Amino acid sequence: MDIQFISKYLPMYVEAARLTVFIAFIGILFSVLLGFICSLIRYIKIPILHKIVDIYIELSRNTPLLIQLFFLYFGLPKIGIRLSSESCAIAGLVFLGGSYMAEAFRSGLESIPNIQRESGLSIGLTKMQVFLYIILPQAVTVSIPAFSANVIFLIKETSVFSAVALADLMYVAKDLIGLYYKTDEALLMLVMAYLVILLPVSIIFTLIERKMRYAGFGNQSSF
Amino acid sequence: MKNDEKILEIKHLKKKYDDTVILNDININIYKGEVVVVLGPSGCGKSTLLRCINGLETIQEGGIYLNGEKISNQDKKMHFVRQKIGMVFQSYDLFPHLTIVENILLGPIKAQGRDKKDATQEAEKLLERVGLLDKRNSYPRQLSGGQKQRVAIVRALCMHPQVMLFDEITAALDPEMVREVLDVMLELAKEGGTMVIVTHEMQFARAIADRIIFLDQSRIIEESTPQEFFENPKTSRAKQFLNVFDFEVVKHSDSNK
Numbered sequence: 001m002d003i004q005f006i007s008k009y010l011p012m013y014v015e016a017a018r019l020t021v022f023i024a025f026i027g028i029l030f031s032v033l034l035g036f037i038c039s040l041i042r043y044i045k046i047p048i049l050h051k052i053v054d055i056y057i058e059l060s061r062n063t064p065l066l067i068q069l070f071f072l073y074f075g076l077p078k079i080g081i082r083l084s085s086e087s088c089a090i091a092g093l094v095f096l097g098g099s100y101m102a103e104a105f106r107s108g109l110e111s112i113p114n115i116q117r118e119s120g121l122s123i124g125l126t127k128m129q130v131f132l133y134i135i136l137p138q139a140v141t142v143s144i145p146a147f148s149a150n151v152i153f154l155i156k157e158t159s160v161f162s163a164v165a166l167a168d169l170m171y172v173a174k175d176l177i178g179l180y181y182k183t184d185e186a187l188l189m190l191v192m193a194y195l196v197i198l199l200p201v202s203i204i205f206t207l208i209e210r211k212m213r214y215a216g217f218g219n220q221s222s223f
Numbered sequence: 224m225k226n227d228e229k230i231l232e233i234k235h236l237k238k239k240y241d242d243t244v245i246l247n248d249i250n251i252n253i254y255k256g257e258v259v260v261v262l263g264p265s266g267c268g269k270s271t272l273l274r275c276i277n278g279l280e281t282i283q284e285g286g287i288y289l290n291g292e293k294i295s296n297q298d299k300k301m302h303f304v305r306q307k308i309g310m311v312f313q314s315y316d317l318f319p320h321l322t323i324v325e326n327i328l329l330g331p332i333k334a335q336g337r338d339k340k341d342a343t344q345e346a347e348k349l350l351e352r353v354g355l356l357d358k359r360n361s362y363p364r365q366l367s368g369g370q371k372q373r374v375a376i377v378r379a380l381c382m383h384p385q386v387m388l389f390d391e392i393t394a395a396l397d398p399e400m401v402r403e404v405l406d407v408m409l410e411l412a413k414e415g416g417t418m419v420i421v422t423h424e425m426q427f428a429r430a431i432a433d434r435i436i437f438l439d440q441s442r443i444i445e446e447s448t449p450q451e452f453f454e455n456p457k458t459s460r461a462k463q464f465l466n467v468f469d470f471e472v473v474k475h476s477d478s479n480k
Contacts, residue, residue, distance in 0.1 A: 078349075115314060118312070121279065121305060129334065
């Protein structure tokens with residue numbers, strides 16, 4: 001193990017990690033937004049839109065991210081749309097993440113028994129109020145485990161972005177291996193870098209989950 | 224207790240799911256301060272009747288009127304109507320993510336736009352009456368079934384409804400808890416609350432009702448005072464129904480007592 005090599009190229013990893021985290025953060029933020037809108041459209045069954053959402057979700061979940069990126073990076077320029085590596089990466093991540101997030105929210109929304117809606121209506125709330133004050137808070141809590149699994153999954157998926165020439169962690173590692181043949185050191189740093197990013201995320205979500213359970217949601221069987 | 228002021232009027236109500244008729248030609252008038260108990264075998268449409276009154280079901284024929292105003296199939300303004308009709312369900316259905324007091328205040332504050340301080344005061348007074356003031360900041364899962372059901376009643380009461388609908392609210396409780404919930408209802412009746420009750424507790428029905436309505440196979444079969452209904456039912460169907468609740472004594476050792 002070449003410690004000197006590691007310390008020499010560590011700053012490159014830090015830089016790449018920063019980029020990875022940045023892309024992941026923006027991508028996941030918009031994924032959540034898109035997913036939330038999609039699950040709402042499906043939940044209230046807006047006529048034509050919900051069919052479109054269905055198609056989008058199937059398309060996005062059943063094609064690999066790599067292919068989606070190739071389509072964005074190499075396909076779109078053929079019809080005159082040229083995206084930078086960063087925009088491509090973010091667009092790809094949102095296209096994939098949106099459907100996963102939509103499904104996570106849907107599982108939450110569908111887990112709330114209909115009688116909750118009815119007892120909300122029966123105290124004179126409007127449908128909108130029932131959704132905001134009764135369905136949504138419970139649904140979000142139920143979705144959190146699926147939601148956090150998706151966040152971790154999407155952060156890991158960023159390793160594909162080197163394919164569209166984004167200088168992320170994977171890209172740097174491959175670069176160093178290609179230049180210096182220091183495979184062990186480069187890969188070790190790569191794994192460590194992902195752990196440093198992902199472990200805190202994982203721990204934070206575990207804490208959030210515990211906190212939400214404690215607040216009185218845990219016992220679903222009490223309905 | 225009852226007077227001549229008609230609060231709720233049901234005229235020729237017909238409810239169908241596709242081709243299955245659930246309620247057929249139902250006519251009921253409910254007067255202010257009256258306690259009406261609806262009895263009948265499972266599947267006779269008792270619960271559906273309450274759900275129709277509260278607008279949770281659309282109806283196919285006839286109409287339901289509250290203070291002379293038509294309230295059936297009025298989707299747009301139904302939330303205003305429901306503020307005047309309280310409903311308590313079999314499975315309590317408190318909102319699990321809110322504390323007891325928040326559960327009660329959601330309606331008065333969000334639906335009726337009442338002042339938070341006033342509403343809180345009233346909620347606490349009502350909680351005290353049902354003996355649950357110390358639970359005000361607990362979550363529903365920390366309460367027993369009977370306690371939850373009493374909170375559900377308070378939640379409906381806090382809206383100042385003109386009519387209260389009770390849909391088999393003791394059916395999911397064990398016997399000791401049944402009592403504490405029924406006591407709350409008896410007290411409401413004494414105070415002159417207008418109530419429509421669906422129940423399988425015959426003794427309770429007899430004690431609380433001003434009038435019994437017996438439903439079977441989607442129709443009103445019999446309508447009379449509790450005394451008449453329980454002691455001298457007019458129809459054979461009602462007799463048969465009531466027989467289910469009498470048991471012949473089979474233990475010889477007990478029969479001598």
